[in-house]
Amino acid sequence: MNIITLSLKSLKRKRTRAALTIIGVAVATAALFSLVSFSVGYDRALKKEMQDSGLQMLVSTEGCPTEAASLALHGGEITKYVDEKRLTEVRSIQGVHVATGMLMFSLTEEGGKTSLFSGIDDEIRKLKPYWKLKGSWFKDGSSIILGAEAAKVEERTVGDKIYFPGFDREFNVAGVLQRTGTEDDGFFFLPLKTAQEVFHKQGKLTAIGVNVGDPGRIEKVKEQIEELPDVYVLTADQMMGQILKLVGSSKTLMFAVLAIALIISIVGVLNTVLMSVMEMVKEFGYMRCVGAAGIDVFKIVFLETITVCLIGGIAGALGGSVLSSFADSFIRSVLPYAPAGKMIEFNPVIFVMSIFFAIILGIIAGVYPSIKASKISPMEAIRNE
Amino acid sequence: MNNIIELKQVVKLYERGSEKIHAVDRVNLSIEQGEFVAIVGPSGSGKSTLLNLIGCVDIPTSGTVKVDGLATQALKEKELAKIRNTKIGFVFQQFFLLPTLTALENVTLPAVFSRNGHRTKKTNRAKELLDLVGLTDRANHLPSELSGGEMQRIAIARALINSPKILLADEPTGNLDSANAEIVYNILDKLHKDGLTVIAVTHNLELANKTQKIFKLKDGKMMDE
Numbered sequence: 001m002n003i004i005t006l007s008l009k010s011l012k013r014k015r016t017r018a019a020l021t022i023i024g025v026a027v028a029t030a031a032l033f034s035l036v037s038f039s040v041g042y043d044r045a046l047k048k049e050m051q052d053s054g055l056q057m058l059v060s061t062e063g064c065p066t067e068a069a070s071l072a073l074h075g076g077e078i079t080k081y082v083d084e085k086r087l088t089e090v091r092s093i094q095g096v097h098v099a100t101g102m103l104m105f106s107l108t109e110e111g112g113k114t115s116l117f118s119g120i121d122d123e124i125r126k127l128k129p130y131w132k133l134k135g136s137w138f139k140d141g142s143s144i145i146l147g148a149e150a151a152k153v154e155e156r157t158v159g160d161k162i163y164f165p166g167f168d169r170e171f172n173v174a175g176v177l178q179r180t181g182t183e184d185d186g187f188f189f190l191p192l193k194t195a196q197e198v199f200h201k202q203g204k205l206t207a208i209g210v211n212v213g214d215p216g217r218i219e220k221v222k223e224q225i226e227e228l229p230d231v232y233v234l235t236a237d238q239m240m241g242q243i244l245k246l247v248g249s250s251k252t253l254m255f256a257v258l259a260i261a262l263i264i265s266i267v268g269v270l271n272t273v274l275m276s277v278m279e280m281v282k283e284f285g286y287m288r289c290v291g292a293a294g295i296d297v298f299k300i301v302f303l304e305t306i307t308v309c310l311i312g313g314i315a316g317a318l319g320g321s322v323l324s325s326f327a328d329s330f331i332r333s334v335l336p337y338a339p340a341g342k343m344i345e346f347n348p349v350i351f352v353m354s355i356f357f358a359i360i361l362g363i364i365a366g367v368y369p370s371i372k373a374s375k376i377s378p379m380e381a382i383r384n385e
Numbered sequence: 386m387n388n389i390i391e392l393k394q395v396v397k398l399y400e401r402g403s404e405k406i407h408a409v410d411r412v413n414l415s416i417e418q419g420e421f422v423a424i425v426g427p428s429g430s431g432k433s434t435l436l437n438l439i440g441c442v443d444i445p446t447s448g449t450v451k452v453d454g455l456a457t458q459a460l461k462e463k464e465l466a467k468i469r470n471t472k473i474g475f476v477f478q479q480f481f482l483l484p485t486l487t488a489l490e491n492v493t494l495p496a497v498f499s500r501n502g503h504r505t506k507k508t509n510r511a512k513e514l515l516d517l518v519g520l521t522d523r524a525n526h527l528p529s530e531l532s533g534g535e536m537q538r539i540a541i542a543r544a545l546i547n548s549p550k551i552l553l554a555d556e557p558t559g560n561l562d563s564a565n566a567e568i569v570y571n572i573l574d575k576l577h578k579d580g581l582t583v584i585a586v587t588h589n590l591e592l593a594n595k596t597q598k599i600f601k602l603k604d605g606k607m608m609d610e
Contacts, residue, residue, distance in 0.1 A: 001486075001490050001493050001494070001497055001504070001508075002497055002504065003497065005490075006486075006494075006497065009483075009485040009486060009490075010485060012485065013484070013485045282481075283483060286477075286481040286483075287494070287498070288466065288469075289440075289442055289469065289475050289477075289481070290469065290470065290475060290494060290495040290498070290543070290544075291466055291467070291469045291470020291471070291495050291498045291499065291547070292466065292470075292498040293462075293463055293466040293467075293498065294462065294463070294466075296497075296498050378442040378443075378469070379437065379442055379443055382433070382437065382442065382477075
């Protein structure tokens with residue numbers, strides 16, 4: 001038998017109270033694990049989405065930069081268009097590696113189903129080298145390429161025909177993209193010229209995606225593009241900055257709620273341990289009578305608190321790991337912008353950090369009751385008796 | 386012989402509001418090593434307070450208490466704890482066994498707080514002591530499974546775990562029937578014969594009369610020996 005055994009025996013005696021305290025710590029740890037995982041995962045998923053998009057710059061017409069950023073990543077429809085002549089001019093600028101025109105449109109049919117269309121040219125394949133195509137690229141103006149999810153929903157495969165009553169046109173499915181984990185999965189891709197014709201936007205583009213290869217050239221090329229009339233240039237970093245700024249306030253709110261939960265948790269543990277110390281005055285006093293020094297009693301109470309918090313921390317981190325996969329879809333629904341990839345993934349560093357946090361919680365909550373217990377004099381055992 | 390306990394002009398004063406109570410009033414006392422003594426007196430005479438002062442559980446308001454040559458009022462709490470742990474064994478009327486620990490673990494407890502000795506050695510010593518008080522077969526029982534007499538015998542074994550020089554017993558038979566009181570007395574007597582200094586506070590005159598020396602206290606003052 002040693003001090004640790006004594007501490008564990010004391011804990012065993014207060015099973016229900018210990019279990020409730022463990023649950024409290026576990027909930028706080030699970031919340032911390034989920035939110036930190038989300039925060040880290042969000043930034044990572046956003047960065048990945050940016051990198052996967054291959055876009056280093058987005059040239060659109062003047063407007064809201066956030067709208068442009070969202071457009072670049074998720075697609076969508078805006079009412080202002082860039083003149084297609086700008087595409088030729090951008091391509092002629094020295095240092096531009098790839099410049100591809102995009103025309104995006106959404107079509108809502110009678111049942112309320114919305115389909116997203118993107119008119120693209122061949123250059124886009126250089127921006128998205130990770131695209132793996134089943135079937136072939138556009139063969140002619142009546143070809144269509146389906147994103148993986150779009151093909152699944154429409155139950156179409158290579159060689160099938162697909163008819164859109166909204167603009168009364170039938171297309172031949174030339175290819176189906178393998179799943180990318182991005183918004184591309186839900187798109188219907190048309191040849192740029194066909195899209196301009198179908199949506200009556202001849203000579204117009206929603207945006208121009210630009211890649212300059214060497215990131216060091218971005219600023220120089222950006223300045224040159226900005227000299228063109230009626231254009232607004234947004235770099236990938238600016239796009240990410242805009243989105244993170246937009247999501248920042250939501251994150252702040254979530255962390256504020258978490259901070260309150262953690263304070264409540266600390267106060268809860270402190271209260272429980274303090275109550276326990278009050279109830280055990282006689283026993284601690286007796287231990288002092290038989291030679292326990294103040295530090296021995298301190299260790300017993302402190303170890304008890306740390307044990308409760310450690311168990312709660314491990315349970316919370318494990319619970320958080322399981323629950324966070326469900327939390328992904330909920331968080332996605334409340335955020336103004338969410339990247340397409342998985343936002344919350346198991347991260348061992350965050351897992352360990354969450355458990356470490358629970359121990360810190362135990363240290364904060366355990367110090368005062370432990371000091372109080374260590375100051376119980378041997379006389380108190382006798383006096384209480 | 387050497388005086389293992391020496392009290393000179395010891396006063397213990399308690400204040401209750403404006404009232405001052407002399408629980409122990411100018412007591413002089415000397416106990417030699419290996420003696421078996423009893424401290425007797427009516428309730429409220431200051432017997433237990435005197436035992437607490439000897440046992441380093443409390444410190445005097447004035448005067449000197451020397452335990453094995455060490456003046457307790459000059460010592461820090463940490464040093465007092467060490468004396469309680471190594472030089473003194475305490476037996477209480479209410480046993481004070483920890484309810485979550487088995488008999489063997491309760492006996493081992495003071496050894497947990499002493500920094501010396503290996504764990505196995507401590508456990509073996511606790512087993513020997515359980516054998517000494519005749520409770521080897523109750524080693525793994527919780528206090529709730531033991532009788533009053535058994536609990537007091539466990540408490541005596543526990544007081545001996547760190548091989549103290551002095552055994553202090555506060556009403557050791559107070560909660561026991563005559564048969565169990567006899568068993569407890571016989572154990573204390575055996576320990577004294579083995580060389581241990583035993584000081585018992587008691588109401589039990591039968592027990593007191595079997596000791597070598599009786600100190601009588603009244604209103605905190607020492608009466609004739």
